[in-house]
Each structure stands twice: as C-alpha cells, then as structure tokens.
Amino acid sequence: MAIELIKEKYTGPINTVEIGAGQGMVKLGGETALPFLFREGDMPNKPLIALEVQDCEPSDWADPVRDAFGDAVKDPVKWAKKCVSEFGAKILCVRLQSAHPDFGNGSIDASVERLKAIAKEVKVPLIVIGCGDDDKDNELLPKASQAMKGSNCLFGIATQANYKTLTATCLADGHSIIADSPIDVNIAKQLNILMADMGFDQKRIVMHPTTTSLGYGMEYVYSIMERARLAAFIGDASLAMPFILFVGQETWKVKEAKEFGEKQGINWEIATAAAMVQAGADIQVLRHPRSAVSITKYIDKLMER
C-alpha cells in the first residue's frame, strides 16, 4: 500500500495586497500554505523582486552595486529607467534618502519632485521609503503620499514609535503600508492592530519582520516568519499580511559581501534572498541587478508545479 503523506490543513489565507494601478499592477501574498508546498495549499502570486533606487547618489553603497549602474546612479530618473528597461524590474523601491540629515539634509520638496519625476518616467509600481529620520519623514512622507495619490504605492516604513502620520496620510491617499516589527511577532501584531484602529484596512499592510544577511542570524528571522505564518494560517488575522524584506540593503553592508569582489557580493545577496523566499518572503528589495535577475529565475523554477 502506498504511504499517504500527512497534509496540513489550514483555514486562513494570507491577505492579497495589490501595488500599483493599471497595467503594471502586481499582487503580493494570497498563500494558503507554507512556501512551495503546493500539495498542501496554493501560492497564487509569485514572490517578487524589486530593485532599489535612491533619490540621490548612494554615497554609502558598496562599490560593486554602484558600479553595476554606472553613471546612472547620479540621476535618479535615469537610474530608475535603467532598472526597468535594462534589468527588467517589474517593481521599484524608491528610497527618499536625500532628505536625511546625515545624507545632505535635502529639501523635502526637492525629494518629492524627484519621486514624481521617477513615477512619470517609469510605468512600474513603486514602493516608497522615507529617509529613516522620524521627524523628517513625518513631513516628507505625507507630501510624497499626496504626490503619488491614485498610484496605489506601498509606503514605508511605519514603526511602533512612528506610525500615525504615515497611516493617516496613506489612508487619505489610498496607498498600502509597510509595518515594521523588529523580529517580534507580538510587536507585529500590535502595530497591525494599532493601524487598524486608525481605520486603516489591515489587508493593505505588508509586514517587515526585519531583514538580515546570510551569516548574521538569518535563521532567527526565518523562525519568526514561520511562526507568524503558522499563526496566520490557523486564523490570526492580525498576522495574515505578506512579508517584505530589504535583502539588498542588509547584504551589501556586511564585509563578506562588500569587500571580496563583485562575484562574492552577488552570491551573498542571492543566497540570502533564496533562503528568504523559502521563509515566505512575498517581495524582496535587492540592490544588485544581476542578483535580481538570478533570483527571479530561481523563483520561476520553484513555481513550476
């Protein structure tokens, strides 16, 4: 008699979040089982890879990544176009870094103008991330959100200490939000509930469970993601959000990736992203275009049933 393998039966699916409007619109989430266990459930939307661009020259980026884009990094619009036309990015993550006090402390209006220029030139959905300084972001992101009204962007990052401004503005302008929870299922739940309490649809939240790089405690992130997912599958709606991970940002700051040549760096980014796909990442933001191309192929392969 053939051995019948046990199949897990889950009740609650992961929410499906749409990013973008019109033709290029993408969907995240919707899983009904752990990643790639097609016998147990479905994974209606392919895990996505976004490329990251900044609204100013990325002075702190590792050389191999900067070099990959050549002179384009000096012009955000060119950089964005290159990602799409040359490297086939289906979605872009625009980090409004120029406004940060440590990165030139640029004007908010100038930053928003650059975002608008990118949005005008590239027709892919956008993830828009603030500069990381709470005070500055609380001015910058509402303006960026208004400017992008109707484009259904994914805005970030809402943290437990600073979520209200962003939540209110995204609610008004119809965007989705990234909610940050530093390797903590409870904080994730709390923030999701707090945002829902402000009237924000929980089904428009994407969770950031914290990203790390290969060799830097990745298994911890993995187990937190798994725990959240399993809770969501048995009906905890406050954890049923897709995951976003900033793999490029984390990988390219560790010495193993940035100091041993381009090849090792790319491999490091790919290895991290590959593991995170298995952990349940619905979208990952990468920096090196070649990593993005490779990992996309890998995902395509995994999605073959």
Added chain:
Amino acid sequence: MSEFTVNFIDQKKSVRVKAGTDILSAAAKAGIVLNASCGGDGLCGKCKVIIKKGKVKAEASRLVSEDDKKRGIVLACGTIAEGDLEVMIPSESLESREKMKHDAEEFTKGVVLKEETRFSRSPLVRKIYLELSGPSADDTTSDLERIYEALSAKLDGTLVSTKLANVKHLGEMLRDNEFKATAVVAHKDGALEILALEPGDTSASNLGFAFDIGTTTVVGQLVDVNTGDVLSSRIAFNKQAQYGSDVITRIVYASEGGGLEKLYEAVMDNINEIIEDIAKECKIEPGDIYGAVLAGNMTMMHLLLRIDPSSIRRAPYVPTTTVFPSINSAELGLEINPKGIVAFLPGVASYVGGDIISGLIACGLYRNEGLALLADIGTNGEIVLGNKDWMMGAAASAGPAFEGSGLSFGMKAVKGAIDRVAIDEKLVVKAGTIGNEKAKGICGSGYIDLLCQMLKRRIIEKDGKINRTLSSPRIRKNENNHEFVVAFKDESSIGRDIVITEDDIENLKRSKGAIYSAIISLLNKVDKDISEVKKMYIAGGFGNYLNIENAIAIGLLPDAKRDVYEFIGNSSLAGARMSLLSHDAFVKANEIFKNVTYVDLSSEPAYMDEYIAALFFPHTDSRRFPSAR
C-alpha cells in the same frame, strides 16, 4: 574618608555620615523612615526631601519636576551628600506613625464572604469562665487539677496543659476570687493549652487580631471573637520596602550581615503600630488580647520568623519550611499579651504561600464541584486552579502597581484614593474617591477604571501610548513623555494635579500582563479553556470595589462569562480572620495546602510567550477578548 553632618531640621535629628552616603541611608541612620516603596532604586519618587543648605550630588529623575528642582527638592535615594547638609522632609515623604494612623483609620472592613459562616465558632483562643467549688477535707484535689477537671468537663474531655508561670500564683488568685476564674485556652499542636488564668469572669471580652503580611502592604484587623465582628482595620505599606520592593531583593538583603534582623524589625514595627493604633482607637488594652493569626507569602513568613529565606531564590527554590508552628506572642515580639498565641497559615511552595491558602479557605475553592480559579492580584500574584479533587497553584511576579506603589500618584485603597473613574466624550473626568473625600491619589481599582476609560475614549492607544493628537488641557507633555490629568490641583487635596503618565501605564501594563498570562498558562498546563472555569474568585487589596468588566476590558482578567466572577477583596486577611474565629478553618487550611500542586511558571517556556503577548490592551490576540471588539 571625610564625614559630613546631615541635619534633618524639622525632625531635630542629625547624623554623621561618610562621604558618598545617600540621604535615604542618612535618614535611616537617624531613625527616620522615609517613604521608599521601591527600596531606594529611584523608581517610586516617594522619598522627596528639600535640601535647605549644603552641597549635594543629585541624580536626575523623571519623578522630580522642574518646579520641584527650583524648590531644592531631590529624591533622597538618589542624592549624595557632598558636605554638611540641612534637610527638610515634606510630610508626604514620611512614613510616620501619625501619618500611618491617619491612613489606616480609613481602611475598609473588606468584603463579607459567604464562607465565613460555614465553620463552627471554635476560636483559636477561647475564654472559659469557671466557678469552682473550693477544697475541703472531703475534696483535696489540687488547685490546678481542679481547673483541669472543670475544663475537661466543658471541653469534652480534651487534654489540657499549661505552663509553670500560670501555676505559681494560682492558689492565691483563686482564693482571693472565691475560686472564680477565667481560663484562656488555645489550640496548640493539636491539643489545648491554658495560656493564662484571669481572676473573675473576663469571658465577655475576647478579642483577636488577623493580619495579612504582604510584600507591599500589611493589613491588620481587630476581631471580636465572641461575635465575629470586625472592630477596626488598618493598612500600611510594608516597611521592609525600604530594603527592597520585591521579595528577591529582600532575600538578598536578609543574607547580608544583620539584614534578616532588620527586615524582621521593619515588619514587626508595622504590625505593632497597627496593634497600638487600633487599641487606642477601640480603647482596649493590647494586654487583653491573646490570639493572632497571620497569613503571608512564603518569604514574608520566613522573614517574620527570622528563618533564613535564602533557598527560596535559589534553584530548585525550596523554602526552609512551608508550615510554621504556632508560637508564643512574646517569642515573636507581637505586642499583645505576652502569654498570647500566634498562628500562621501554611503555604505550598516558595512562591505560593500562606496568603493564598488563606484565600482558599476564604473562598471555598477546595469544595467546588466544577473547575474554579482563585487569582490574588498582589505584588506576587498567586493563582490556584482546581476543584474539590485537585488544585494547582502558580505565582506571577506582577509588581506592586495594583497595590498603589511605584506609580506617580499610586496609593493604598484608603480614604481619599480615587477608586472609580468615568470619562465622558469631552474627556471630562468624573472620579469617585473612597470616603468621598478630595482626591489624594489613585488606588488599584481606580487605575483599572482609568485605563479602561482612557482606552474607551481613545486617550490611549492599545499599546498604552497617550494620543498626542487629541486636544485637551488634560493631555500634556511632561519631561519624558506624556501624561493625562485625572484631577486638577483644585480637585485634589495635595495641592498638585493628579496625573497618570505613560510610564505608569507601562508599569500597569506589565502587571496586568503578568497576572493574565499566569492564569492562562496555568489553564494551558492542565489543558483547560477559560470557558470551562465555572467560578473565578478575584482577590486583592482593592478595598471594597473592583469593576470586573473594566478589569476584563484592559486584559487583566480573561474574557469569561461575567457571572462566573466573584470579587472577594483581601482573601488572605479573610482567611486569617476565619482561622482566628474557627479552629476548624485553620485545620482545614492545614489539610488543603497539601493538595495544591505547585507549578513553576518561570520554568515554563510558554509562560514568557504568553506574557509578552499580553503586553497590549487588552491583548495582542484580539480573538481572546471578543467583548472588547
């Protein structure tokens, strides 16, 4: 090393201290007990003093406002003398006898429980009046034999003994009083002992004391043993707190040279002050009182009896003893009649003590057919789950927040404490106080109402952060974060606004999380759901009032059917009182403590997960609180 003189001018006491001594220690050295419920960790802000003259180095503290600083106010615990000083102590910083008396007068009798009438009236100490026939040529029985025989007839033949001291002058006493005497008889070690023989008939008056010795508060009651009536009750903050706010710090302190003795003296001071104050109020002589029953957690009992408590905090956490022999009052240092007897309720384990066993007697959980739960919301929250066949007990370190300690305006449940709060849509606060006096502070039940109402009006979010976007004069920034004004200066009797700060809320959140998660963990341990619990007894030092609905709304108690809940007040005190009034109750306590299995939650990994998940209002898993939706 240089020395300085610290002169406490209004106390007319001065003391020489070594450089580097903090003012709290200097005051202690001068015999002045300052309020310091955190034990000098700079957390409670109750030890404020005014530096009138001299140089000090003061640690910055969020509990000292800018205004205070200008007036020279510092926290005694965080301020070091750097020269000769003149110091004034504001009255609110003094845990003085006068002040305690004032506070203590106001404590309530407590909740009257059904169980109290269940046990036969067979008190710990009985007074039996004897009219003996004198000796004659035909009846040459000795005086003592004569008493034994008479007593034996009245006590169904039970054996009675006594001590030499009672015999020495017996002959003279009997002859002077026509052989009419009252025997004061007490239950001791399963037999009866004559504690004293009093001339004439004194049986009309038989009084006794019941005490609950808590980590944070000590409560005492004078009970008329003949009628069962409570004549007066007092509450005071446990003076051991000056050596540490929690049991662990006190155990550590006890192991230092002379520490155990100091801790013993501190709590005895509490107890004897309560006795003295009540005796004065009720116009009785402490010497007329022969019996007392005490209930407390395991550490408190060890410290009170000067038993080395150090093994309580070391794995595998085994106390020296869980049962305590009844002893002579003079041996304990209890200032009632020195021939009196003191009995102690037995405990289960290091962190499930006599206070909860006392509570079991008071609520009768051990007789329940269905599943029942007793939760005693104290500094060491204790929980027992079970029924007539089995019981399991666990402890949760909840901290003293619900007992009014460690919060900006926390206080005991005494007169002037805000114990109920309603907030309307315009964020106007309606606060009720115990005794309908002007507000002095907020007690545990007041904080529960307050949190619930603040959540309801969205003054705080579910993470406990004050909503900065609301515009109201009651919401304002303080030095570190935000605060909400519960009572403005003119509504209070302390000349200051009474507020709740985000730090207070954080503190309360941790306390309620500890209690809730302990309840759930214990249920999980036996694979039971909260819906299966047929009866939930909620105990704690909340005075007469606890709004169960609001306690559920903030996530302190599980969202169970409301009719299973019963608030039973200070059940530790109630059980001690019942044991004073009925030896049967005391015997029962000594039977049932053996039936309680101890569960060590600190070794349960799931407990920590439960606790972290409970640090939200009401809980991060909203499915557990359907009525909050």
